[in-house]
Amino acid sequence: MDENTALVAFGALSNATRLKIVRLLVEAGPDGLPAGDVAKAAGASPSRASFHLAGLANAGLVTADRQARTIFYRVSFEQLGALMAFVLNDCCKGHPIVQACCGQATASC
Amino acid sequence: MDENTALVAFGALSNATRLKIVRLLVEAGPDGLPAGDVAKAAGASPSRASFHLAGLANAGLVTADRQARTIFYRVSFEQLGALMAFVLNDCCKGHPIVQACCGQATASC
DNA sequence: ACCTTAATTCAAGAATCGTTGAAATAAAAG
DNA sequence: CTTTTATTTCAACGATTCTTGAATTAAGGT
Numbered sequence: 001m002d003e004n005t006a007l008v009a010f011g012a013l014s015n016a017t018r019l020k021i022v023r024l025l026v027e028a029g030p031d032g033l034p035a036g037d038v039a040k041a042a043g044a045s046p047s048r049a050s051f052h053l054a055g056l057a058n059a060g061l062v063t064a065d066r067q068a069r070t071i072f073y074r075v076s077f078e079q080l081g082a083l084m085a086f087v088l089n090d091c092c093k094g095h096p097i098v099q100a101c102c103g104q105a106t107a108s109c
Numbered sequence: 110m111d112e113n114t115a116l117v118a119f120g121a122l123s124n125a126t127r128l129k130i131v132r133l134l135v136e137a138g139p140d141g142l143p144a145g146d147v148a149k150a151a152g153a154s155p156s157r158a159s160f161h162l163a164g165l166a167n168a169g170l171v172t173a174d175r176q177a178r179t180i181f182y183r184v185s186f187e188q189l190g191a192l193m194a195f196v197l198n199d200c201c202k203g204h205p206i207v208q209a210c211c212g213q214a215t216a217s218c
Numbered sequence: 219a220c221c222t223t224a225a226t227t228c229a230a231g232a233a234t235c236g237t238t239g240a241a242a243t244a245a246a247a248g
Numbered sequence: 249c250t251t252t253t254a255t256t257t258c259a260a261c262g263a264t265t266c267t268t269g270a271a272t273t274a275a276g277g278t
Contacts (some may be wrong), residue, residue, distance in 0.1 A: 001218075007123055014120035015266085019112065020198070025173035026201055035225055037195055048267065049225055055265095069224050069275050078218075081210030084193055088211055091128070092135055092189055101190030102197055104209030109110075109187075109194035124236085144255060157237065164235095178254050180247050213274055 001082040003090075005060065009083050012059035017044055018052045025062060025075035032074030035064075110191040112199075118192050121168035126153055127161045134171060141183035144173075144218035153159065 001009075012018055024041050025033060033041070039049035053073055056062040060079040064071050084102065092098045101109035110118075121127055133150050134142060144152070148158030162182055165171040169188040173180050193211065201207045210218035 003125075003128065007125060007128060010119045010128075011123035011265095014116055014123050016112075016116060017266095019116060020118075022200055026204070029202070034232080036223090039225095045268075046225065049270075051266075054226085066225095066274090071225065077201065077204050077206040080196065080204075081207040082218045084196060084207060085210040087189065087193060091131055092186065095135070095189075097186040098190040098193060101194040102208070104198050108192045120235095126236090145253090148255095154238075155255065156239075156257080160236075163256085175244085175255095180255065 001079075001086045001090075006083060006086045006090075009059040009061060009079070012055050012061055015052065015055075017042060017048070018056055021049070021052060021056060022061065022075055023071075025073060028074075032072040034070040034072055038069070038073060041095065110188075110199075111197045115195045115199075117194060118168040118170060118188070121164050122139070124161065125165075126151060127165055128156070130158070130161060130165060130182075131170065131184055134182060137183075139183065141181040143179040143181055144165075147182060175207055 012095050013022070021038055024038060035049060035053060036046065038053065039046050042049055042052075044052070053062065053064070057064055057073075060076060061083075062073050063073055064073050066072075088094060088098055088102065112186060122131070128153050130147055133147060135190050144158060145155065146163060147162065148155050151158055151161075153161070162171065162173070166173055166182075170192075171182050171184055175181075197203060197207055197211065
């Protein structure tokens with residue numbers, strides 16, 4: 001992941017509505033969720049949800065595909081993983097403290 | 110790490126100058142760098158560097174301590190690690206693809 | 219064709235963020 | 249106590265982002 005992509009991704013994750021959407025899509029699993037369901041579950045108007053989904057898609061953190069009239073959004077674990085790798089390896093030079101936090105959930109983080 | 114802290118941290122990392130500062134401080138090692146050196150190395154005016162350092166400090170991503178007239182800034186690997194853990198465990202529920210990206214630098218991320 | 223549902227786009231205004239340069243604080247030295 | 253150095257704070261302005269509601273595109277059913 002290049003730096004500019006990381007900057008856009010960080011920006012995308014820095015908003016409460018968008019972070020909530022990411023979590024919803026993580027919960028939703030591999031089939032994803034229709035935009036309308038995302039809006040409802042996030043407590044946002046359709047246009048607001050669409051705006052934020054577009055931001056996440058622009059950052060590569062979610063993908064969209066249309067099935068008939070409904071557009072399904074899915075989270076991109078690959079891109080989230082790439083962002084993690086960017087922080088760990090590019091930013092932190094693989095620093096052991098940061099590395100340790102990514103091990104088991106039992107780590108002291 | 111709670112959600113709000115994570116939001117602030119993501120916002121802090123979403124700016125090119127601030128990300129550059131984080132990298133400088135990672136390079137600088139445990140002694141950190143004086144604010145003036147950060148400004149010079151980042152190619153920013155003192156007030157601009159101070160503004161961005163304050164943003165990073167507010168997010169807990171850097172710490173400051175004064176030694177005589179100069180203020181040394183250090184990166185907080187703990188907070189960066191906590192942010193990684195937040196993404197991995199809170200947001201992604203420990204999803205294996207994300208987990209894999211945090212392993213060795215040889216991972217396919 | 220017409221209607222309905224799903225979602226996006228647009229425009230306007232509000233809110234937040236970033237930059238600049240000048241002024242203020244902090245600490246030490248002469 | 250004045251000066252110098254290090255850094256922050258402040259105010260103004262420009263730029264970006266967010267929200268809202270109305271209009272628009274997209275797709276399918278009647």
